[in-house]
Amino acid sequence: MASALADPEKASRLSVIKFGGSVLTCETDFRAAGAETYRHIRTGEKAIIIVSAIAGETDALLRQAEALGGSAADTARLVRLGEYRSAALMGLELARLGVRTRVLDPHEIGLVAQGDPLDADLSALDEAALERALDDADALVVPGFTAGHAVHGAATLGRGGTDLTAVFFAARTGADRVRLIKDVDGVYSEDPAVNPKAARYDALDYDAALQASRGLIQPKAIEAARAGGVVIEVAAMGAGAATRIAPGPASPGRLRHRGPMRVALLGCGAVGSGVLDYLRGHPELFELNPVLVRTPSRRRDDPRAAFTALIGEALDGGPDLVVELLGGADGPAAIMQGALSAGARVVTANKAAVARHYDALHAGGESGRLAYSAAVGGGVPVIEHVAALKSAGLASIEGVMNGTANFILDRLAAGSEFGDALAEAQRLGFAEADPSADVEGHDAADKLSILIREAFGVALPPDDITKQSLSEVSADKAAEAAARGLVYKQIGRCRLAGGRVEASVSVETVPAGHPLAGARNEENRFVLTDAAGRTRALYGKGAGRWPTAAAVFADIMDMRRAWSGDERVQGRATVRAAALKSA
Numbered sequence: 256m257a258s259a260l261a262d263p264e265k266a267s268r269l270s271v272i273k274f275g276g277s278v279l280t281c282e283t284d285f286r287a288a289g290a291e292t293y294r295h296i297r298t299g300e301k302a303i304i305i306v307s308a309i310a311g312e313t314d315a316l317l318r319q320a321e322a323l324g325g326s327a328a329d330t331a332r333l334v335r336l337g338e339y340r341s342a343a344l345m346g347l348e349l350a351r352l353g354v355r356t357r358v359l360d361p362h363e364i365g366l367v368a369q370g371d372p373l374d375a376d377l378s379a380l381d382e383a384a385l386e387r388a389l390d391d392a393d394a395l396v397v398p399g400f401t402a403g404h405a406v407h408g409a410a411t412l413g414r415g416g417t418d419l420t421a422v423f424f425a426a427r428t429g430a431d432r433v434r435l436i437k438d439v440d441g442v443y444s445e446d447p448a449v450n451p452k453a454a455r456y457d458a459l460d461y462d463a464a465l466q467a468s469r470g471l472i473q474p475k476a477i478e479a480a481r482a483g484g485v486v487i488e489v490a491a492m493g494a495g496a497a498t499r500i501a502p503g504p505a506s507p508g509r510l511r512h513r514g515p516m517r518v519a520l521l522g523c524g525a526v527g528s529g530v531l532d533y534l535r536g537h538p539e540l541f542e543l544n545p546v547l548v549r550t551p552s553r554r555r556d557d558p559r560a561a562f563t564a565l566i567g568e569a570l571d572g573g574p575d576l577v578v579e580l581l582g583g584a585d586g587p588a589a590i591m592q593g594a595l596s597a598g599a600r601v602v603t604a605n606k607a608a609v610a611r612h613y614d615a616l617h618a619g620g621e622s623g624r625l626a627y628s629a630a631v632g633g634g635v636p637v638i639e640h641v642a643a644l645k646s647a648g649l650a651s652i653e654g655v656m657n658g659t660a661n662f663i664l665d666r667l668a669a670g671s672e673f674g675d676a677l678a679e680a681q682r683l684g685f686a687e688a689d690p691s692a693d694v695e696g697h698d699a700a701d702k703l704s705i706l707i708r709e710a711f712g713v714a715l716p717p718d719d720i721t722k723q724s725l726s727e728v729s730a731d732k733a734a735e736a737a738a739r740g741l742v743y744k745q746i747g748r749c750r751l752a753g754g755r756v757e758a759s760v761s762v763e764t765v766p767a768g769h770p771l772a773g774a775r776n777e778e779n780r781f782v783l784t785d786a787a788g789r790t791r792a793l794y795g796k797g798a799g800r801w802p803t804a805a806a807v808f809a810d811i812m813d814m815r816r817a818w819s820g821d822e823r824v825q826g827r828a829t830v831r832a833a834a835l836k837s838a
C-alpha cells in the first residue's frame with residue numbers, strides 16, 4: 256500500500272505498539288506502559304501507541320448506553336470515551352518522562368471507518384497529517400477501537416477493535432513492527448490461564464492464528480494483517496520474545512522462565528524511589544533485597560519495601576543485579592566494582608563514579624554487565640545514540656547537559672533570584688546532593704568525560720575539563736542578554752582535533768535561534784556532529800525522578816532480558832547513521 260511514510264529509512268524505524276485492557280487494568284498501569292514505550296524510543300525508533308480503555312470501562316459505558324436505549328451511533332460516541340481517556344493518560348505519562356509526544360484524536364488524522372457504527376471497518380487515514388505529527392514527536396498516541404464515520408459521525412470497531420486499529424496503522428504507515436502487548440507472553444494453543452499445559456508458539460501463519468488466538472486477538476485484525484502483509488508480534492510487557500504471526504509454518508516454542516531476578520537497590524532518594532516503584536510493578540520479574548537508605552527508621556511508614564542502613568544486608572545473598580543510586584564517587588564505585596567482580600550485573604545513574612572510575616568499572620567486566628544510560632542526559636538516550644553513531648565517525652558533541660543549571664538560567668531569565676531558583680531545583684529533585692556540582696560545572700564535566708570515552712575512546716578526566724561557574728549570572732544580566740536577543744546557557748562541548756580531544760563547560764550567551772537556546776526548565780539538549788558535518792539533535796528531560804528512573808529501569812529490563820536469555824529484542828543498532836541530517 257502506498258504511504259507517505261513508506262520511505263524505507265523512516266518506516267524501518269517506526270513501531271506500532273498496542274496496549275490492551277489486559278495490561279491497562281488501572282491508572283498505575285500507564286507507568287509500565289510508559290516505560291515500555293520509552294524502551295523503544297531510546298533505541299531511536301519512533302512509536303505510534305494505540306491504547307484500549309482501562310479494563311472494564313467499555314463494558315460499563317455499554318451498559319450505560321443500553322440503559323438509555325439510544326442509537327448505535329450515539330452508543331459509539333459514549334463507548335469510545337474509554338479509549339479517549341486512556342490516550343490522554345498515556346500522553347501525560349509519556350510527557351512526564353520527557354518523551355516528545357502528541358496525542359491525536361481520530362479527526363485530527365482523518366481516521367475514518369465505514370459500516371455498522373458498532374462493528375465498523377477502518378477505511379481511511381490521512382498519512383500526510385500523521386507524518387507531519389511524527390516530524391515533531393517521537394511518540395504519537397491514538398485511541399484504539401474508534402474512528403470517525405462518514406454517515407454516523409462516530410464508530411467503534413467491535414470487541415478487540417484496538418488490535419484492528421494497530422494493524423491498520425502498521426499497514427498504512429509501512430511500519431515494520433506492530434506489537435500487541437498482552438498479559439501473556441505469546442499465542443498458545445489454548446488460553447494458558449485455563450489449561451497450563453497449552454503449547455506456546457514462536458510463529459504462526461494467519462490461518463493458524465485465527466484458530467489459536469480466539470479471544471486474544473480480534474479476528475478482523477488478523478484478516479487485515481493478512482490483507483496488508485503485516486507481521487503481528489504478540490508479547491508480554493517488557494519481553495523480548497514474541498509470537499510472530501506471518502506467512503510461514505507454525506513453530507512451537509516454550510520460553511525459559513527463570514523466575515524473579517534478585518535485586519539490591521542502593522539509595523531511595525529522588526531517583527531510587529521512582530525505580531522502586533517500577534520494580535514493584537513487576538513482582539513476577541524482580542525480588543528485592545532490603546533497600547539501602549541512611550535512616551531506615553524514617554521509612555517506617557513506607558510499605559513498599561524493607562529498608563536497611565547496612566550495605567551487607569542490602570547485598571545479602573549475592574544479588575543478580577545491583578542498582579546503585581546513592582550519589583558520590585569513590586564509595587559507590589568500590590561497591591559496584593565489588594558487585595561486578597562477584598558476577599552481578601550493575602545499573603547506575605552515577606556519572607561522578609563512572610567518569611572517575613571508568614577504567615576500573617570496565618576492567619575485566621563481561622561486556623553488557625554494567626549499564627549507565629541515565630548517567631548522561633537523564634531520560635535523553637544520548638549514550639545509546641553516541642554508541643550507535645560512533646561508526647559514522649563522530650567529530651563533536653555539544654549540549655545543555657545539566658538540568659539544574661538550565662533550570663536556574665531559565666528562572667533567572669524570568670526574573671527569579673539565583674537562590675530561589677536553586678532551592679526550587681533542589682525541591683524538584685534535579686540538583687545533586689551538593690548542588691555546587693551543578694552550579695560550578697562539575698556535573699556537566701563528569702557527563703562530558705563519559706561522552707568523550709563513549710564517542711572517541713579517549714580518557715579525559717573531568718578535572719582536566721575547564722569549567723565556568725553559573726554564579727556570575729543574575730536576573731539583571733539575563734534580562735540585558737534577552738534585550739539583545741540572547742539567552743544564557745551552560746554548554747558542554749567536546750571535539751576531536753588532530754587525534755586530541757578538546758573539551759569545556761562554559762556559561763555563555765547564544766542567539767535565541769541557536770539549537771540549544773530553546774531548552775526549557777530541566778531539559779537537556781545534545782547536538783552530535785559527524786566528520787561530514789551531519790548532525791543529530793536529541794531533546795528531553797535531563798533530570799528529575801521520572802525521566803531518570805525510566806532510563807534506569809530501561810537498563811534494568813535490558814539486564815533482566817539478558818539474564819533470563821530473553822534477548823530477542825531490538826538493540827541499540829536501531830539508531831543508524833542515516834539518523835544524521837546534513838547541515
Ligand SMILES: NC(=O)C1=CN([C@@H]2O[C@H](COP(=O)(O)OP(=O)(O)OC[C@H]3O[C@@H](n4cnc5c(N)ncnc54)[C@H](O)[C@@H]3O)[C@@H](O)[C@H]2O)C=CC1
Nearest residue numbers: 522524525526527548549580581582604605684798799803
Ligand atoms: N536527580 C536526578 O535528576 C538525577 C540523578 N542522577 C544520579 O542518580 C544518583 C542518585 O541521585 P538522586 O536520587 O537525585 O539523589 P538523592 O540524594 O535524592 O538520593 C540518594 C539517596 O541515597 C542515600 N545515600 C547516600 N549515601 C548513602 C549510604 N552510604 N548509605 C545509605 N544511603 C545513602 C541518600 O540519603 C539519599 O536518600 C546520583 O548519582 C545522581 O547523580 C542521575 C541523573 C539524574
Ligand SMILES: N[C@@H](CC=O)C(=O)O
Nearest residue numbers: 657658659685686687
Ligand atoms: N543534577 C543533575 C541531575 C542529572 O544528571 C542535573 O541537574 O542535570
